[in-house]
């Protein structure tokens with residue numbers, strides 16, 4: 479029902495020689511590291527690809543509030559509750575900056591939501607997994623925000639100005655989120671009792687591979703990477719960032735006294751990085767096709783929020799119309 483299956487654009491990256499004069503000038507601006515701004519010339523496919531990526535990113539931030547929002551009322555202390563509440567509010571803010579960035583490309587917010595609700599646009603697969611215990615709040619902050627930062631720090635240098643600028647603030651906030659998650663993990667895995675340590679390990683076991691999936695399919699299966707990297711919409715390949723994440727996270731797990739659930743994980747002296755097992759790509763494709771454990775629940779929650787909020791949107795539109803009418807009357811006098 480909520481199909482999000484991978485589809486190929488089937489387009490190869492064009493060489494400068496094969497481009498129209500306008501497209502060549504555009505590509506040369508990108509190659510020089512210039513920022514593209516909303517009113518500048520851009521090829522239709524650049525615009526389309528950016529709307530796709532920024533829209534999916536915005537949806538991920540908004541849907542991403544759901545697994546954690548569920549735990550605000552059950553946080554173990556007032557301080558943890560305040561921190562989690564602030565984090566979830568930040569995610570809403572990230573979604574809003576990103577919707578604004580997408581709107582500068584000429585798509586309306588109503589259309590973006592419509593595409594989310596009908597399954598035409600994706601959100602990150604990670605948010606289709608349930609958060610079963612308080613330790614999952616630690617794992618989400620540590621791993622999910624950790625993976626998000628790994629992917630988003632390079633996007634501060636993306637070619638589209640409004641997207642790159644939104645990323646600066648988002649990354650600062652994501653960094654606080656990662657630390658609040660790691661702090662929960664320290665309390666449970668390092669300083670907690672045996673049962674809390676077991677809960678932390680269980681959360682790591684369940685969130686490890688879904689976090690690796692956040693970076694997208696392996697490079698050989700990535701549909702958009704080549705063109706997106708040529709346009710600097712994406713700064714690294716999926717596998718490059720996944721590897722960086724593994725290399726940064728394994729020592730953190732060791733510090734916590736937790737084991738990464740991968741029997742094949744080992745340090746490779748030659749490459750100076752960890753060898754690790756790839757996620758189960760069948761599971762990834764299944765989650766994208768709408769069959770993850772929480773796909774239906776997450777989309778239903780978003781659709782309900784949209785219809786429950788209709789009266790607010792209508793009220794604000796009526797107020798704006800009234801204000802515009804009064805302004806026009808004043809100007810007519």
Ligand code: FAQ
Nearest residue numbers: 535538542600601602603626691692693694700701702703
């Ligand atoms: N889940 O050709 P590629 C966060 C789709 S924010 C679902 O490699 P691309 C904050 C992809 O869209 C997390 N779909 O695609 C937070 C495409 O389908 P399409 C989100 C996925 O775009 C933390 C198809 O597969 N971050 O977590 C996924 O070059 C905690 C083929 O893939 C961003 O969005 C996936 N994991 O690379 C909030 C960052 N992976 O569109 C709350 C910006 C791939 O053709 C709590 N986005 N697909 O139908 C990106 O960097 C890229 O879009 C990738 C995917 C790397 C996600």
